[in-house]
Amino acid sequence: MKGGRVLAPATVIAPSGRLVRHLKHAAAHRFPEGLFGVRFANLFQFALDLAGDAGGRFVPDVLFYERLLLRWLESPGERPFAGEDVRTYDLAGALHAAIRDMKDAAVPCDPELLIDALRVATGDPGSRLSALDLRKFGALLAAYQHYEGELRRLGVADRSDIFRAAAGRARHAVGPLLVYGFYDMTQVQADLVTELVRAIPVTLLVPRGADRETWRFGDWLCAAVPVDAAEPLPSPAPPPTPEVHTAAGERDEVWLCAKRVRRLLDAGCRPEEIAVVARTLDPYLAPLAALFGEHRIPCDAPPGRALLDHPLAQAILGLFRAALDDLPRAPTLDVVGHPLFRGPADRRHWDLLARSLRIGRGDDWSRLDAHARRGFRIAAGRETADDRRSIVVPPAAVRALRAAIRRVRHALPAADAGWGGHATAHLETLRRCFRLDMLLDEEAQVVEAVRDVLATLAGLDALGETIPRAAFVEAFERECRRRRLGAPAPRGVAVLDAMAARGLPFRHVFLLGLNARVFPRFIVEEPFISDAVRREVFRVLGHHLPVRLDAYDEERLLFHLMRSAPAEGLVCLYQRADADGRLRDPSPFLRPFLPLAREAIDAIPRSDRAKRGRGEIATPRELLRAAPDASAALAAFGFDALAYDRARAFLAALDGEREVSAFEGRVGPLAPEWMARSIGRLSPTRLERFATCPFRYFAEEVLRVLPADEVVEGEDLSPREIGKLMHALLERLYSRLAARDFHPDHLAAELARAAADVAAEFERQAHLPLRGVLRARFAEIVRAVEAFAAFDLATLGDWEPVWFEERATVPFAELVLGGQLDRIDRHRRTGALRVVDYKRRFGVHWQTALATQARRGEKLQAPLYLRLAPAVAARHGVAGAVATQAVFQFVEDYLRGDPAVDEIREERLVRAFTAEESDACRDDVEQAVATFASFIRNGWFFIHVADGQGGHCARCDFGSICRKNYGRLRRKPERMPALTRYWEIVRP
Ligand code: SF4
Structure with a gap:
């Protein structure tokens, strides 16, 4: 190239930085004594150096151009493609891409001239332009004109300007020049090369092949760049025959790839001689990082x-x-809770504190001020008599959070x-x-x-x-x-997408993801300039605007380049199904290499065990998994063998034994302190919970695990708070109405006073003003109570509410059971008692007869309340009273209709259980209670699954920890003789 002048300068130009690097290595290898005065560059670097002044005005940041177009979209006046809601960076980005195409094609920025030329062309029988194409193109040209005007006004040059400026200064280039490896160019790049050819000696090395079909893409370039006499180079050796494998999902493709690469490296192949190529790398980056790491494969992959x-x-x-967003709670806490954010070390309770105070955003943060001096107590238990766990956030922590929020607000x-x-x-x-x-x-x-x-x-x-x-x-x-x-420093096996791998030779290539619609990729037309316009611009004006659908030709060429890149081995992989089992087709490019019988293709199995059977090289982790004594192997490798042994014993118990094991709820009699939790203070509600699911009882009552979302998200009241407010309001209201002889005329006034008292008490206890959403929710509670009370007062008759929220205990089936009664009414004439229990809403589980549910242990409140009421009366000096019925009122349902009018609905508002019904099921109920108590004492806490429609699992918070989806675990308790009695009671 230098014509024997060793010291003469020369330049080699390649399309990409990676190819430049490859050429430098190849030159260093070929000329170990060194090359003097030879410069290697990619085409843009070369143009930038040659462009003179324009080079100094170049702005590389795409954002600059997008912002420029966004300003145009947002400026007054009607903009094409831009309704109010789509004037975004995304639209500006798409416009910029279309304008860049036109500038790269050197299309002049003269809308009228262009449109006129194209309009004339539409009269041509060969033209496929439509009026719509022209209208859309015309609209885009307005943006193009503005863009060009702005660049001129600001004195800025973009990439296309650099190529054009360089073409204008071609005579200043120093030759000779070798242009290597381009099979396609943009118009402005081709113009630059043309000018260079005119000014200095240029050698073009253009990849071409004999097969017309494969090399169709880029035909125009050969015609555009003047060449004196094309001189073919000797053909390279034919590429190796591909070895084809099929996998299910990206991970399995990478798995085989890692095994084979590891084997090549162990056999002495240098990492740089191996490439792993996919059309698009994104889906492969995560499995590549994991599996190449596990196989200790050094690789040069893009940052994942x-x-x-x-x-x-x-x-x-x-x-x-x-x-800007008014300090939304979660994102703001992410900022102030970040370990690098300046603040105190202890920020443990900030998130809980903010959620407990129902802080949503903005001024809500000032709620912290009220607790800056005394700190804040957060209930962390169920706030029942035997669970009053709480977390106290000290004043310093509250103040620190407040200070951090202020800092963010004024940052x-x-x-x-x-x-x-x-x-x-x-x-x-x-x-x-x-x-x-x-x-x-x-x-x-x-x-x-x-x-x-x-x-x-x-x-x-x-x-x-x-x-x-x-x-x-x-x-x-x-x-x-x-x-x-x-990006990590380049080293090791090259992991590339197909575009980056063009022109690079390797010894071994692994081609991943050879599936239809992936390679070739699925191509759609560009929205602003249709392919018809692109073709016409080239045909009529001679400017090469790339036609989008011609990119299928480029895909074919790319596959050919990948296929011919390796000198020794080519492994092709495609997915027969994705990781979720959806079937997928191989790439049409792969068809010539697939055997007619698909079974003849090597299918990588999905299961680990089957993979091990293939005899591939194994990593230490895989060896550990397969070791006959994995525990000893783990200990030998320095891992935690004890944890492994425990987990293994657990799985063996699940799979191997026929009976419920210690891992499945057979915990045995508990130590005294735990026993106090499990059997102490038994109440009907707790026993009902055991009947529903013993494991749930264990989690909730013994371990006292709190559901993950116990602290409410957002600003609404929690279900527990709604229930507490409703009960408090009813108690306060009926206590007041007692002084008015329960006359309905006083309802509105007394309800207003009771509501004011309850609201004030809530605000005092919760340190939370009842505003906004909370106020609306509270008003809904008040309305429900009013609707219920109106009906209740109208139908009281001779019943008189006398005692509210009373606690009592009674002996029951050799146990002492306790409970709290919402309200006890006394009959004015007979002196009989009636228990009234408030529920929020009617549900399907209330449809079954209460006596049946009592026998099953599912609803024990009614029979027990009938025994507790006389004990309460006796405490108030009324001896010998008899409770005749327990009534359950569904308070919120009174809001949904008028029970006086709509009689059919009445059973959804009230359920009653009489003393006669209680007598009829007394023995069964006592036996059920005694049996449950015995199971609890003996430590049986297995799962009882009912996850069908209306089943109790739907209302349980522990579904994520009970492992009910494991079939053996849910079947074992049902087959175990020791538990037969339990099932006879709950499922007679
Ligand atoms: S989800 Fe069902 S099986 Fe699991 S703990 Fe809850 S009630 Fe029991």
Whole structure:
């Protein structure tokens, strides 16, 4: 190339940085004594150096151009493609891509000329342009014209401008020049090469092959670039025959790939000689990182993690957004709770504190002030007589959270500013709020990336605009979404997408994901410039606008390049089904290499055991899993063998034994302190819980596990709080009405007073003002109570409510059972007692007769209440009274209709259980209670599953820990003779 002049300068140009690197290595290998004066560059680097002044005006950040177009979309006047709700960065980004296509094709920015030319062309019988195509194209040209005008006004050059400027200065280039490896170019790139050919000696090395079908893509380039005499090079050796495997899901593809690569490395192949290629790498990055790590394969893979996936990046974005979004609770807590956020070390209870105070956003945070001096007590148990667990948040912790929230609120100035001003303020805030002096490696990368994004945004100052902070943060987030966390230094096996792998030779190539619609990818037309317009622009005006659907030709060429890249081995993998079992088709490119009988293709099995049977190389982890004595193997490798033994024993008990084991609820008699919890203070509600599901009883009453969502999310009242408020209101109301002889005329006034008292008491106890959603919910409770009381007062007759919220205990089946009665009525003439129990709503489980449910142990309240009521009366000096009925009132259902009018509904409002019914089932009920008590004493806490429609599992909070979905576990208790009595009671 240098014509014997060793010291003469020369330049080699390639399409990509990776190919440049490859050429440098190849040259160093071929000329070990060194090459003097040879420069390697990609085409854009070369153009940038040649472009003169324009190079200094180049702005690389895509955001700059998107912002420019977004301003146009948002400017007054009707904009094409842009309704009020779609003037977004996404639309600006799509417009920019279409305009870039036109500039790359050197389409002149003269709408009238272009449209006229195309309109004339529509008269041509060969033209396939429609009027709609022309209208859409015309609309886009308006954006193009604005874009060009703005770039000129701001003195900015984009990539296409650089190529054009370089073409204009081609005579300043220093030759000779070798242009290597391009099978396609944009029009402006081709124009540059054409000018270079005219000015200096240029050698073009263009990949071409004999097969017309394969090499159709890029035909236009050969015609566009002048060549004196094409000189074919010797054909390379034919590529190896592909070895085809099929897998289910990406992970299994990567699994085989890892095994084979490991084997090649062990056989002495250098990592750089191996490539793993997929059309799109994204779905493979996670399994590649995991399995290549496990197989100790060094690899040169793109960074798998997006910047905004990192918690620190999210916290920084949250800090910038918080005040704009009025300090929403969860994102703001993520910011102030981040370990690098400056604040006290102990932030354990901040989240619980904010949720307990029902802080939603904005001024809600001032609720912290009320507890800054005394701290805050959070109920952490069920607030029953024997479970009053609580967490006390000390005043210092409350004050620290308040201070942190203030810091976030005032972290950034609210005023409009230029891009640079905002960027400086945000950077300063980042420094002030986060400890940047103690970052781990990856956190340092995050902060570096954020600084870089801020610097990019500061560059938008060239637009000379003043913007609100919200616009700045929106652009910040968009730019962050483009970034990925630091690429590792290139080393090892190349992991590439097909575009990046073009032109690179290897010894062995693994081609992943050879499925239909993946490779070739599924291609759709571009929305702004249809393929018909693109073809016409080329046909009529000679500007090469790439036709989208022609990209199928490029896909075919790409596959050919991948197939011919390896010198020794090519392994092709496709998915017969995805990881969820959905069937998938192989790529049409693979068809020539597939045997007619699909069974002849090697299918990678799904199960680990079957994979082990293939005799592939095994990793230490796989050896451990397969070891006959895994415990000893684990101990030998230094792992926790004890935990493994325990887990294994557990699984063996589940799978092997026929009886309920210690892992499945047979805990045996408990130690005294636990026994006090399990059998002490038995109540009908607790026994009902045992009848429903012994494991649930164990979790709730013995272990006292709280459901995960016990602390309410959002601002609404929790179901427990609603129940407590309703009971308190009814008690207060009926106590007041007693002084008015329960006359309905006094209902409205007394209800208003009772409601005011209850609301004030709630606010005092919960430290929470009843405002907004809470106030609306409370008003709903008051309305339900009013509807119920109106009906109740009208139908009281001779019954007189006398005692409210009374506790009592009675002997029952050789036990002492206790309970709390909502209300006891006394008959004015007979002196008989009636128990009234308030429930919120009627449910399907109330449909079965109460006596039947009492026999099954499902509803024991009624028979027990009939015994407790006389004990309460005796305490009040009324001896010998008899309770004749227990009545359950479904208070909220009274809001849904008028029971006086709608008689059919009445049974959904009230359920009654009489003394006669109680006598008839007394023996059965006592036996059920005694049996349950005996099971509890002996430590039987197995699961009782009812997960069909209306089954009790639907109302249980422990479904995520009871493992009821494991078939053997749910069947064993039902088959065990020792538990027969339980099933006879609950399922007679
Ligand atoms: S989900 Fe069903 S089986 Fe599981 S603990 Fe709850 S009631 Fe028992």
